[in-house]
Amino acid sequence: MSISNKVSVIVPTKNSERTLAACLLSIRNQTHQPVEIVVVDRASGDNTVSIAKQFADIIATKEPERSAQRNEGVRLAHGEFIAIIDSDMYLTPEVIAACVSALKNDPTAAGVTIPEKSIGNGFWASCKQLERSFYVGIPWMEGARFFCRADFIALGGYDETLVSGEDWDLSQRFEKMGKILRVNEFILHDEGELKLSKILQKKWYYAIKFAKYTAKKEHTIKTTKQISFIRRFALFLSAPKKLFRRPLVGVGMLFMKTCEFATGGLGYCIGILKRD
Numbered sequence: 001m002s003i004s005n006k007v008s009v010i011v012p013t014k015n016s017e018r019t020l021a022a023c024l025l026s027i028r029n030q031t032h033q034p035v036e037i038v039v040v041d042r043a044s045g046d047n048t049v050s051i052a053k054q055f056a057d058i059i060a061t062k063e064p065e066r067s068a069q070r071n072e073g074v075r076l077a078h079g080e081f082i083a084i085i086d087s088d089m090y091l092t093p094e095v096i097a098a099c100v101s102a103l104k105n106d107p108t109a110a111g112v113t114i115p116e117k118s119i120g121n122g123f124w125a126s127c128k129q130l131e132r133s134f135y136v137g138i139p140w141m142e143g144a145r146f147f148c149r150a151d152f153i154a155l156g157g158y159d160e161t162l163v164s165g166e167d168w169d170l171s172q173r174f175e176k177m178g179k180i181l182r183v184n185e186f187i188l189h190d191e192g193e194l195k196l197s198k199i200l201q202k203k204w205y206y207a208i209k210f211a212k213y214t215a216k217k218e219h220t221i222k223t224t225k226q227i228s229f230i231r232r233f234a235l236f237l238s239a240p241k242k243l244f245r246r247p248l249v250g251v252g253m254l255f256m257k258t259c260e261f262a263t264g265g266l267g268y269c270i271g272i273l274k275r276d
Contacts, residue, residue, distance in 0.1 A: 007096050008036040008077030008149065009085055011056075012069035016087035017047040019190050024055035026090040032097035038077050040069040048087075067158035067166045074152055082149045089116075090188040098183040099146040110151060110178030111144030111171065120191030124199065127253040128191050130243070134235050137182070140225040143171035144180050145187075151177060164206035165213025168226065172219050196256065200263045207267030208274070227268075229261045 009027045039052040040060045062072040099112045115136045118129040135141040158166050225231050244250040
């Protein structure tokens with residue numbers, strides 16, 4: 001039975017020892033209480049589970065991908081509300097309080113979007129930070145992370161057949177239930193020591209599996225914007241002072257995104273061929 005005003009924060013993990021302690025501590029230190037931490041691990045081979053035991057209220061294991069982990073976490077949770085957070089994210093102290101207030105004050109709302117800021121070390125992390133800053137407040141790029149648990153269960157949770165695009169898919173399904181609100185408090189996304197090769201490897205992995213998301217015709221309006229090279233670069237170039245405030249980082253970010261789109265486009269096409 002859920003407890004009124006209690007928030008269960010679901011954190012899927014996989015070899016997350018670098019960031020997990022700071023992630024869970026940021027959840028534990030929220031101004032809103034009570035907060036329950038649910039960690040769902042996926043066969044980690046490092047100290048992830050040991051770290052989770054220091055902070056989490058519930059620890060479980062689930063395969064094969066993060067959508068199944070998140071659904072399992074919600075199933076085990078006891079809160080009235082749920083927040084879905086990745087293990088390399090840190091919550092600023094007022095995030096949960098702002099989300100609870102937003103949903104409680106608007107009965108027509110179905111979910112809450114929490115804006116993200118990237119942090120990390122090195123040139124490519126600076127490029128990723130600049131890129132992500134352009135997505136704040138852009139509804140076709142942001143996805144909701146905070147919901148009423150009962151609504152999440154009624155909607156069926158994450159589509160476990162999706163490996164990529166699952167956040168956008170869930171958020172757009174919630175939009176059919178009601179408004180998606182935004183809060184001004186931020187999540188900090190720890191990119192670590194980014195390398196371009198790592199960025200492109202990640203893009204390739206998810207691009208190959210992206211066709212299942214784009215095949216969902218009910219999402220066509222937003223999908224065409226999300227995958228559009230022209231739309232994305234128009235967004236970047238809409239604020240040239242911001243883009244080129246640090247010229248080398250601005251040019252680097254545009255180069256990084258060009259490489260990502262090229263890698264992602266090839267992976268997406270191969271994914272379609274494999275799917276067919």
